[in-house]
Amino acid sequence: MQIGLIGLGKMGLNLALNMQDHGHQILGFSRTATTVQRAVTAGITGVDSLEEMVARLEPRRVIWLMVTAGQPVDDIIASLVPLLAEHDIIIDGGNSHYRDTLARYQMLKEKKIDFVDVGTSGGTDGARHGACTMVGADPAVFAYLEPLFQDICVKNGYLHTGANGSGHFVKMVHNGIEYGMMQAIGEGFEILEKSSFTLDLAAISRVWNHGSVIRSWLIELTEKAFIQDPDLSAIKGVMYSSGEGLWTVQEALDLKVPVPVIAGSLFMRYRSEQEDTFSGKVVAALRNQFGGHQVDRK
Numbered sequence: 001m002q003i004g005l006i007g008l009g010k011m012g013l014n015l016a017l018n019m020q021d022h023g024h025q026i027l028g029f030s031r032t033a034t035t036v037q038r039a040v041t042a043g044i045t046g047v048d049s050l051e052e053m054v055a056r057l058e059p060r061r062v063i064w065l066m067v068t069a070g071q072p073v074d075d076i077i078a079s080l081v082p083l084l085a086e087h088d089i090i091i092d093g094g095n096s097h098y099r100d101t102l103a104r105y106q107m108l109k110e111k112k113i114d115f116v117d118v119g120t121s122g123g124t125d126g127a128r129h130g131a132c133t134m135v136g137a138d139p140a141v142f143a144y145l146e147p148l149f150q151d152i153c154v155k156n157g158y159l160h161t162g163a164n165g166s167g168h169f170v171k172m173v174h175n176g177i178e179y180g181m182m183q184a185i186g187e188g189f190e191i192l193e194k195s196s197f198t199l200d201l202a203a204i205s206r207v208w209n210h211g212s213v214i215r216s217w218l219i220e221l222t223e224k225a226f227i228q229d230p231d232l233s234a235i236k237g238v239m240y241s242s243g244e245g246l247w248t249v250q251e252a253l254d255l256k257v258p259v260p261v262i263a264g265s266l267f268m269r270y271r272s273e274q275e276d277t278f279s280g281k282v283v284a285a286l287r288n289q290f291g292g293h294q295v296d297r298k
Helices: 010-021 033-042 050-056 071-083 098-110 123-129 139-152 166-194 201-208 217-228 244-255 260-272 278-291
Strands: 002-006 025-029 062-065 089-092 114-121 131-136 153-162
Touching: 002 010, 002 050, 010 025, 010 033, 010 123, 010 139, 025 033, 025 050, 050 071, 062 071, 071 089, 071 098, 089 098, 089 139, 098 114, 098 166, 114 123, 114 139, 114 166, 123 131, 123 278, 131 139, 131 166, 139 153, 153 166, 166 201, 166 217, 166 244, 166 260, 166 278, 201 217, 217 278, 244 260, 260 278
Parallel strands: 002 025, 002 062, 062 089, 089 114, 131 153
Antiparallel strands: 114 131
């Protein structure tokens, strides 16, 4: 399948390489020429403009967006619409708010352009070697794209969640859960770090990941972070919030669903920007490990 991929950052470039490994032909575009050149160096065919991308894609065009949520998505869609034909497909694989997705779907439906929302999980490593995707789409459009998702995802790692908007909705809640899980890990390791015992936190992470109830990829990444920096002294415990946790809590308030753990973890993200904590260091290190997210270094 030919795919135009817009947004060649950490996730976008890795997805492009993943797709290309599975025989798909990728045309990559980014707003900055240096980013496109980096992708070209990695083996992706780059284009200089959206016009060139659309012209080189064969009908039925498939264009996958991996850009920052919000206005950047709207801007790119607005630029693409005049260039596309009926039943071309735009995929938003970023962390857009599902309500924005619903509005974009309706707008594009009126223009007879198909729109698909994909919640993409697994971090940068998953994007490169096997992602987990949650796909909101009309059934016929999903059926057309399913071979692509089968290729780029781990076994049993993709799901047609239902109507448009549902993919981003499910991913939003996924990220809210992620907030709570990482906060619990961070708090637990702060207790260990402050105890009177001399404890090897990397070794504790390792043993917990062999048969314990809390074994998980996050615990594996915790071990990796402590191996790299045993007391996390090189970073600050600032845990930036990228938005999905806030959206999950807002949705819970609208639905009158109590979410004290997720809400508490969101508030701790905000508090971390005011005061350094060891639990904050753990969560910051975890976000860096799985997603390449920024950490503040001392």
